[in-house]
Structure formats: C-alpha cells, structure tokens
Amino acid sequence: MKEEEKLNNKTKIKIILLGICTGFLSGLFASGGGLIAVPGLVYLIHTEEKEARAIAIFCILPMVLSSMIFYKRAGNIDLRLGVLSGIGGLIGGWLGANILKKINDKYLVLIFIVFLIYSAILIFNK
Numbered sequence: 001m002k003e004e005e006k007l008n009n010k011t012k013i014k015i016i017l018l019g020i021c022t023g024f025l026s027g028l029f030a031s032g033g034g035l036i037a038v039p040g041l042v043y044l045i046h047t048e049e050k051e052a053r054a055i056a057i058f059c060i061l062p063m064v065l066s067s068m069i070f071y072k073r074a075g076n077i078d079l080r081l082g083v084l085s086g087i088g089g090l091i092g093g094w095l096g097a098n099i100l101k102k103i104n105d106k107y108l109v110l111i112f113i114v115f116l117i118y119s120a121i122l123i124f125n126k
Contacts, residue, residue, distance in 0.1 A: 027067040049105040
C-alpha cells in the first residue's frame with residue numbers, strides 16, 4: 001500500500017480487526033503476532049511482503065507490552081530470562097531486518113512456510 005493512498009473506512013476497519021485478532025492470538029499463544037499480522041496485511045490489506053513484515057514488527061511492540069503486563073501480574077515472567085532473551089532478540093532482529101532487504105519475496109514466503117511447518121511439527125511432537 002502506498003503512503004499517498006487514502007485509507008477508506010472499510011480498509012481502516014479491516015486494519016483494526018486484524019490488529020485485534022493479532023493482539024488476541026499474540027497474547028494467547030505468545031506468538032509475537034507476526035504469524036497473523038504478515039499474512040493479514042498481505043492478503044487483506046494488499047501490502048507488499050516486505051512492507052507487511054516491517055509493519056508487523058512496528059505493531060508488535062504495543063501488543064507485546066500489553067500482554068506482558070497481564071503475564072507479569074499473574075507471576076508468569078522471569079525477568080532475568082526475559083532480559084537475556086530480549087538482548088538476543090535485539091541482535092536477532094537487527095540481523096533479520098538487514099537480511100530481509102536482500103531476500104526475494106518468493107523465497108521469503110517459502111522460508112516462512114517452512115518455518116511454520118517445522119514449528120507445527122515441533123509443537124505436535126512435544
């Protein structure tokens with residue numbers, strides 16, 4: 001979606017509903033939201049693949065922070081592990097964003113699909 005394009009009300013509603021679904025599933029499954037946001041932005045809002053990933057990263061922060069508050073209140077967060085994971089996440093996020101610029105969209109989708117299948121297999125075999 002180009003910046004110059006005005007968002008009509010129908011598109012704004014789709015974006016808000018996508019955000020609600022993404023936030024809900026992110027809070028429920030601790031998925032980070034990108035697994036829902038990226039396909040939603042590509043197929044419902046018709047953004048380009050790389051733009052969808054960038055938007056998903058941008059909108060994940062408020063979702064993660066709001067979920068974190070509730071998880072912390074319930075006593076489900078080990079701050080030491082969270083900080084260490086966060087440091088790794090900063091480094092990994094930087095690396096991933098730099099690599100994203102160099103990957104063709106077709107391969108990006110294929111990598112994403114393989115990752116989802118691999119994750120599903122791991123969860124199923126647990």
